Amino acid sequence: MEGMVTTAANPTAIEAIDLIKDYGQGDTAVHALRGVNVRFEQGKFTAIMGPSGSGKSTLMHTLAGLDSATSGRIIFDGADITKMNDNQLTLLRRHKIGFIFQSFNLLPMFSAEQNILMPLTLAGEKPDRRWFRQLVETLGLKDRLNHRPNELSGGQQQRVAIARALIAKPSLVFADEPTGNLDSVSSAEVLSFLKRSVKELGQTIIMVTHDAVAASYADRAIVFADGRIVADVPHPNAEQMNELLMAERERATRAAI
Template identity: 60%
Template sequence: MAQDGRCLPPSRQEKLVSSTVAAPHTASTGAVAAQARDLTKVYGEGETRVVALDHVSVDFRQAEFTAIMGPSGSGKSTLMHCMAGLDSISAGSARIGDTELAGLKDKKLTQLRRDRIGFIFQAFNLLPTLSALENITLPMSIAGRKPDKPWLDRVVSTVGLADRLRHRPGQLSGGQQQRVAVARALAARPEIIFGDEPTGNLDSRAGAEILGFLRNSVRELGQTVVMVTHDPVAAAYADRVIFLADGRIVDDMPEPTAERVLEHMKRFDAKGRTS
């Protein structure tokens, strides 16, 4: 991360985590991991009515890293929460694979989130009494499933935790705790991982490492990752950036660079879009 608080760009990050430098990028298959069609989310009624998402349509393709950006109040976190089944939708469609989220009963929705979706948030959400390994495998333990040992070993190697598995969260740095959270999201081999500002609570080096691990999980493991971020440098780790403003998608940038993303964000400020 630069002195202004942003994460280090990929070229700098690769020097920090040379042991996990990715193989050439595994191109997206073109298949859709998650999809929204005319997705609308409204909060409140009457004078308090707020349209957080206004007929949003977007595909999140398999084996692709997508960043979602926009001004405060643009709907970026709401989009992620609706797509991840963490918030209900008001109208339209939200799908994970072929499964429509709207209308799913609580039990089915819980199973879908547990078995098919991975989550990474600013707060690490680790249980302090469990070891790193126990935290990583906890969702599978709750589901009554045994981890796939070769896959788990590969995930642990990818995030560089092999020598920390017996440590409890209190014995780990913030960056190491977030690595545990990343490994937990990957360990069940979900169809898609959603991250809400996953480096927001980390220092520069740790933030760069986590972004590198997420990028490598796409390139080396074929994972699908969707990340909400406010940082142009963090967004540059992604394969594409979707920009939201006033609850609508206003641009879709492939192969982003920090400079191009920052320029887009400046345009939002110039137009006076605020929360």
């Protein structure tokens, strides 16, 4: 399955070509990504799964320009981000990439509205009020805008974090275990909103998750093991993803014996 490319009408949001990431050198080197080839479509929700240490988080961090590649190319918005300097990468992340984390990273002294607008405030830019209204209505936050984070549930805080990630209209959003700190009801709520933001707002989302149920909300799921793609599944369901992950864990256990 390595190197499998999906054929679809949607344009490419971001693409990794022969991507390699090594940590350390010589006998102690860790090969986190081993020649990965993968393309992500615009306007799609993709989940990346795999056991701990499989390379899924490394792929996300490398695609987002948070970590450098050892070799290979990453094509985003017509440019190879592996050739960009720190200033170029900072501007790219500020204007074209949004992030949603497991820990919501909201500023406790500010209201939900101030937290949502924070990326624009820091960049000295004015918000598009129509887009802001559309976001808060889609995310069900209209009546919570004056509340501070400690007055919101976990699910509401994560929805504020999603709105903050989308406010600058990034062309791509990375979500790193976005439901990791939430109960099952809040998780379903947040995943439904992520799915809606793809369908209704035309967003492109790449989500790293260890949760097969979370992956089932995506349009596509990629399974990682030992720095390689071992499965690329359209329209995933939870049972199917659980089976793939269990098979991969068993294979890793046998290999270690």
